[in-house]
Amino acid sequence: xxxxxxxxxxxxxxxxxxxxxxxxxxxxxxxxxxxxxxxxxxxxxxxxxxxxxxxxxxxxxxxxxxxxxxxxxxxxxxxxxxxxxxxxxxxxxxxxxxxxxxxxxxxxxxxxxxxxxxxxxxxxxxxxxxxxxxxxxxxxxxxxxxxxxxxxxxxxxxxxxxxxxxxxxxxxxxxxxxxxxxxxxxxxxxxxxxxxxxxxxxxxxxxxxxxxxxxxxxxxxxxxxxxxxxxxxxxxxxxxxxxxxxxxxxxxxxxxxxxxxxxxxxxxxxxxxxxxxxxxxxxxxxxxxxxxxxxxxxxxxxxxxxxxxxxxxxxxxxxxxxxxxxxxxxxxxxxxxxxxxxxxxxxxxxxxxxxxxxxxxxxxxxxxxxxxxxxxxxxxxxxxxxxxxxxxxxxxxxxxxxxxxxxxxxxxxxxxxxxxxxxxxxxxxxxxxxxxxxxxxxxxxxxxxxxxxxxxx
Amino acid sequence: xxxxxxxxxxxxxxxxxxxxxxxxxxxxxxxxxxxxxxxxxxxxxxxxxxxxxxxxxxxxxxxxxxxxxxxxxxxxxxxxxxxxxxxxxxxxxxxxxxxxxxxxxxxxxxxxxxxxxxxxxxxxxxxxxxxxxxxxxxxxxxxxxxxxxxxxxxxxxxxxxxxxxxxxxxxxxxxxxxxxxxxxxxxxxxxxxxxxxxxxxxxxxxxxxxxxxxxxxxxxxxxxxxxxxxxxxxxxxxxxxxxxxxxxxxxxxxxxxxxxxxxxxxxxxxxxxxxx
Numbered sequence: 224x225x226x227x228x229x230x231x232x233x234x235x236x237x238x239x240x241x242x243x244x245x246x247x248x249x250x251x252x253x254x255x256x257x258x259x260x261x262x263x264x265x266x267x268x269x270x271x272x273x274x275x276x277x278x279x280x281x282x283x284x285x286x287x288x289x290x291x292x293x294x295x296x297x298x299x300x301x302x303x304x305x306x307x308x309x310x311x312x313x314x315x316x317x318x319x320x321x322x323x324x325x326x327x328x329x330x331x332x333x334x335x336x337x338x339x340x341x342x343x344x345x346x347x348x349x350x351x352x353x354x355x356x357x358x359x360x361x362x363x364x365x366x367x368x369x370x371x372x373x374x375x376x377x378x379x380x381x382x383x384x385x386x387x388x389x390x391x392x393x394x395x396x397x398x399x400x401x402x403x404x405x406x407x408x409x410x411x412x413x414x415x416x417x418x419x420x421x422x423x424x425x426x427x428x429x430x431x432x433x434x435x436x437x438x439x440x441x442x443x444x445x446x447x448x449x450x451x452x453x454x455x456x457x458x459x460x461x462x463x464x465x466x467x468x469x470x471x472x473x474x475x476x477x478x479x480x481x482x483x484x485x486x487x488x489x490x491x492x493x494x495x496x497x498x499x500x501x502x503x504x505x506x507x508x509x510x511x512x513x514x515x516x517x518x519x520x521x522x523x524x525x526x527x528x529x530x531x532x533x534x535x536x537x538x539x540x541x542x543x544x545x546x547x548x549x550x551x552x553x554x555x556x557x558x559x560x561x562x563x564x565x566x567x568x569x570x571x572x573x574x575x576x577x578x579x580x581x582x583x584x585x586x587x588x589x590x591x592x593x594x595x596x597x598x599x600x601x602x603x604x605x606x607x608x609x610x611x612x613x614x615x616x617x618x619x620x621x622x623x624x625x626x627x628x629x630x631x632x633x634x635x636x637x638x639x640x641x642x643x644x645x646x647x648x649x650x651x652x653x654x655x656x657x658x659x660x661x662x663x664x665x666x667x668x669x670x671x672x673x674x675x676x677x678x679x680x
Numbered sequence: 681x682x683x684x685x686x687x688x689x690x691x692x693x694x695x696x697x698x699x700x701x702x703x704x705x706x707x708x709x710x711x712x713x714x715x716x717x718x719x720x721x722x723x724x725x726x727x728x729x730x731x732x733x734x735x736x737x738x739x740x741x742x743x744x745x746x747x748x749x750x751x752x753x754x755x756x757x758x759x760x761x762x763x764x765x766x767x768x769x770x771x772x773x774x775x776x777x778x779x780x781x782x783x784x785x786x787x788x789x790x791x792x793x794x795x796x797x798x799x800x801x802x803x804x805x806x807x808x809x810x811x812x813x814x815x816x817x818x819x820x821x822x823x824x825x826x827x828x829x830x831x832x833x834x835x836x837x838x839x840x841x842x843x844x845x846x847x848x849x850x851x852x853x854x855x856x857x858x859x860x861x862x863x864x865x866x867x868x869x870x871x872x873x874x875x876x877x878x879x880x881x882x883x884x885x886x887x888x889x890x891x892x893x894x895x896x897x898x899x900x901x902x903x904x905x906x907x908x909x910x911x912x913x914x915x916x917x918x919x920x921x922x923x924x925x926x927x928x929x930x931x932x933x934x935x936x937x938x939x940x941x942x943x944x945x946x947x948x949x950x951x952x953x954x955x956x
Contacts, residue, residue: 395898397717397724397764405900434766436898440703461900465912472907472931474938481901489723489895494949497748498723498895499942572934615898615917 224292227264230333234258235340240553244523247409250550251315254337254344263291265329266336273326274338279664282306284323284338291341300349303342308381309374309420309663311350312403314343315412317660318513318544350419363387365677368451370437370616373401375457375650375662377424382670384427391451392429395436398488401459402651403659405488406480406514408521411547438616443624443646453645453673456624456632457666460610460651466509470567471606475574479514479607483521492525503603505529507577509564510607511541516548518605519556533559535582535589563591567604576600610656624648631655639669640676647673681761685738690820694744694788695754696730702737704729704767710795711773711889711921714741715897717764718752725749726894726916728792729768739767742791742820747943748950769897770920773887775799778862780806782854784847784875786867787813790821792889793866797828800864809833810850812871816841848874855882862887865924869933876924886924890915892936906932 227233236252243250254262266288274284283302290299303310319325319339327335365388369376372394380390398404403417424431435441437458446454463478465471485491491500506527508519511534522530532551534541537560541548552558566578577599583590612630616622625633625642632641632648639647649665651657686698704714713726731740743750756762773796781800785793790811800807809829813819814837826832833850834842843850848871851863855878863886865875872888879886892915895901899917906913907928913919 395766396896397766405896434764435703436766436769439768440707440766461896461898463900463902471912472905472928472935474934478902481895481903484895484901491723496721496723497752497946499939499946501939501942572931613899 225264226267227261229261229265230329232334232337232340233262233265235337237550243410244554247524249413250410251340251546253347254340259291259341259344260294262337262341263288266292267328269328273328274323274336277323277326278306279322279658279660280306280667282310282323282342287345288336288338288341291345296345296348299345303345307342307660307663308378308423309659310342311346311416312374312412312420313660313663314339314341314346315416316407316544318658320545322658322660347416350416363389365389365452366391366450367453367455367673368393368446368449369455369457371395371401371457371459371650371652372399372421372431373457373459373650373662374403374659375459375652375666376401376455377421378663378666379455379457379649379670380429380666381424381427382667383673384424384429386670386674388674390429392424392431393435393437393441394431394433396488397433399431399433401457402461405484406517408483408487408517408524410520410524411517436615438618443616443622443643447645452677453647455639455666455669455673456616456641456646456648456652457650457662458613458616458652459662460612460656462611462613462630463606464609464611466564466606466608468564468566470569470574472572473567473569473574474572475569475602475604476567477603477605479508479510479518479605480610482518482605483514486521486525500525501603502526505531505601506603506605507531507533507599507601508605508607509533510609511536511543512607512609513543513547514609515607516543516551518607520547520551520554522605523554523556530556531559532556533562533564533579535561535563536584537561562597563589564604565591565593565596568598574602574604577604610651612652612655622646629655637668638672639665640672645676681763682765684756684758684760684762687756687758690742691818693746693818694742694820696740696742697753697756698738698740699762699765700737701739701765701767704765705732705737705739706734708732708739708768709772710775710799711792712768712770713891713897713920714739714765714767715769715894716741716749716753716762718749718756719763722752722763723749724764724895724897726769726891726897728795728891730791730795742788744788748946751947751950766897769916770891771918773799773864773889773921775805775862775864776803778803778805780858780860781808781862781864782851782860783807783809784851784863784865784867784871785809785811785825786847786865786871787818788820789867789871789889790825792891793864794821794824794828796864796866796889797825801828805862808854810835810847810854812836812847812867813841814838846874847871848878851875851878855879855884860884863924865889869929869936872924873929873933876927876929880925887921888924888927889920890922890927890932891920892932893938906935
């Protein structure tokens with residue numbers, strides 16, 4: 224067997240900068256066949272499989288990589304999709320450097336095996352294949368309602384549908400996908416990839432009912448009255464966190480959700496669409512996570528000339544995926560680290576600038592220096608400091624689901640059970656904003672628990 | 681897809697549609713609204729639910745042709761379909777436990793004023809309506825309002841119909857004569873601001889209905905936010921009704937005009953396309 228001792232990841236082609244900043248084309252290309260093989264040959268196939276422990280859904284990583292080495296890509300795909308219903312998405316958006324790749328023994332001498340890129344490589348080859356999730360036409364009479372069609376809901380629905388349950392997903396927006404659709408931009412997750420992954424569900428016989436808000440159009444009780452045996456809540460975290468500093472409502476201050484929704488969901492930057500959009504010359508994004516990177520890089524693409532990101536900690540502390548930060552820098556986005564806003568300044572209710580202070584970090588504690596305030600002239604600021612869970616669901620009459628004051632649903636983490644019988648919850652609605660793969664993990668656990676609980680009645 | 685069952689022209693710029701919307705019709709309450717997307721290029725925009733029929737599974741909406749979306753909506757006719765409608769959104773108006781109220785409506789705000797007045801009357805509240813319009817040609821829903829309040833006062837800015845007065849002048853006359861424990865106001869923000877400034881002097885609780893720029897309508901985008909009593913509120917989930925004495929109206933006016941230029945460009949483009 225050939226072992227590749229290269230300390231570093233095999234190169235992957237990325238879109239050139241000029242094309243990037245003028246389009247929404249995907250930035251990173253899929254690995255070439257030869258580089259994918261060489262990259263797979265970097266894997267030591269450790270017996271202890273540390274990488275698997277870093278994966279929230281437990282993909283059998285060394286096994287699928289070994290299949291690439293043996294040139295059996297179809298089997299590699301089958302192995303991945305045993306545990307992961309949305310591999311083409313995870314290969315693109317998972318923070319692998321914090322998960323599987325962080326556990327790779329190769330880190331000791333250089334870079335880890337590019338597990339994410341290999342997952343994507345395999346998945347893109349078989350995007351239309353539906354192997355491990357088979358549509359059993361012999362459905363049993365049990366109906367399950369899934370609320371929300373983001374990664375957690377899609378996964379739970381797929382698991383249950385392949386176990387012969389009839390599954391209906393209720394989606395509040397006009398299109399499925401949740402944060403994958405309204406949040407993550409096309410240059411990170413092309414819509415044809417998302418559509419293919421969602422179409423797998425339709426092939427499994429799952430119905431996605433759009434334009435229905437549970438808590439408004441229907442209540443949890445209505446769902447049980449409609450003969451659903453169990454309900455899985457995967458409504459995500461869609462409520463923007465406020466900065467709670469003066470001037471937050473000035474015209475020119477936006478939340479990331481609004482900015483991203485206008486572009487990703489409504490195509491507002493395209494004049495063929497009716498949703499209006501302002502394209503400012505200069506924009507400041509507040510935050511250091513993936514959403515902040517998505518906003519900043521989207522701003523560049525719709526034509527903003529100068530884009531700044533202000534983050535209260537250092538570059539190393541940024542929760543964003545490393546690749547996204549690197550790409551953002553390549554796209555001429557300027558970073559202001561160790562600074563935090565204290566006041567939005569405006570005239571006649573319109574934003575004209577931002578007052579901010581420097582931050583010192585002492586023993587990992589943030590200490591803003593309020594003795595000296597700085598001012599930045601700016602007319603457009605986008606707040607991307609995170610999201611809370613949406614409480615609209617709890618407007619359902621006769622529900623007795625317990626939740627935290629910030630809206631997160633209280634569950635048994637292992638079983639995903641809520642305080643209401645036959646109602647389960649997972650994903651960002653329970654954890655607060657986290658990752659796609661963790662949300663999927665919860666969807667999977669819920670499906671297993673629902674199956675178990677319904678066997679006994 | 682949502683079928684348009686009936687279309688009725690109320691005046692040159694305002695029409696009503698009866699739409700088959702089973703889920704929404706079953707849950708709708710006065711004061712709530714829907715969000716509509718007409719076709720795949722459409723924007724998501726809010727419209728008040730004027731009426732609903734739980735048995736026939738229909739909702740009625742009223743719209744004024746002011747921008748691209750409402751002009752597009754107006755292109756549709758009976759038997760046509762609207763791509764997306766979601767709702768009912770927002771909190772239902774809290775109208776219980778009042779004795780004597782005045783509902784002050786301006787222009788197409790009557791589309792909300794009517795269901796709220798009807799609800800107040802159902803609750804046994806004495807309800808008087810003042811309905812203002814710019815001019816005679818724009819008067820809508822007179823019959824519906826008169827069914828609720830036989831002494832309905834209609835006024836126009838130019839005196840071409842009803843009394844030549846502003847709604848606030850008539851409101852002041854009423855407040856000087858009788859005691860009321862609630863005023864409800866629906867209409868242009870500038871009008872609601874004037875109404876609230878007046879009722880504040882009389883110390884009468886006032887509810888203002890603030891349906892503003894929205895996308896999702898579920899608290900996600902934050903585009904609809906306003907300041908109430910110094911706090912950030914989202915009109916879509918915390919409202920649309922707010923205590924009129926605590927709303928920062930000047931800010932709301934600026935926010936509501938946020939996309940005025942873009943909307944103008946879009947409307948002109950749409951109108952030019954129609955001429956081709």
